[in-house]
Amino acid sequence: MIISYRKDEDLQNLIDWVQRGWLQCCGVETYKDWELNMYFNCSSPGREACGVPFSCCKPTESVIINKQCGYDMMKTEHEIDKDRIIWTLGCIPAGEQWLEANLIPVAGVLVGIALLQILGICFAQNLRSDIQAQRTLWYYTF
Incomplete structure (x- = not known):
């Protein structure tokens, strides 16, 4: 750099x-x-x-x-x-000092991002299940 x-x-x-x-x-x-x-x-x-x-x-x-x-x-x-x-x-060294001084807010942001990712995965799985349920209804109604 x-x-x-x-x-x-x-x-x-x-x-x-x-x-x-x-x-x-x-x-x-x-x-x-x-x-x-x-x-x-x-x-x-x-x-x-x-x-x-x-x-x-x-x-x-x-x-x-x-x-x-x-x-x-x-x-x-x-x-x-x-x-x-x-x-x-x-x-x-200055970055290490900054991270030590701000560890709780940084960890909170990282946990928040991880929770949003997990929530997105859960919603995607729910949508996938709903789509599969609708597809099974389409194939067996005729």
Whole structure:
């Protein structure tokens, strides 16, 4: 996913939403996972080299989103500032924490979906039986 971040706009928007809007995380396991992306790795010639996407940045009181706040965050001179500027926790650990915190609602939704599926199966079986009963009446009335 991280490798294809700039190649697919839909994937980029999904990753940005997960990192910024939902889990408040950066990368898969840690923010250093962005080194795998050709635009953000430290050997890249572009301005985003040794950086992370803006969606890794913690929100500020500023009205305008700073799209360059993640630049150079993987360089060693920013070690002190990292925790203040970007999310350093990866999205898998953040997702695990979110799931643990919301286990009861998630389980309730899953049980509700399972009950709807079972109810649908019961109604389908009932309809099948009614159709079979009607077909037997058609064949034996002549």
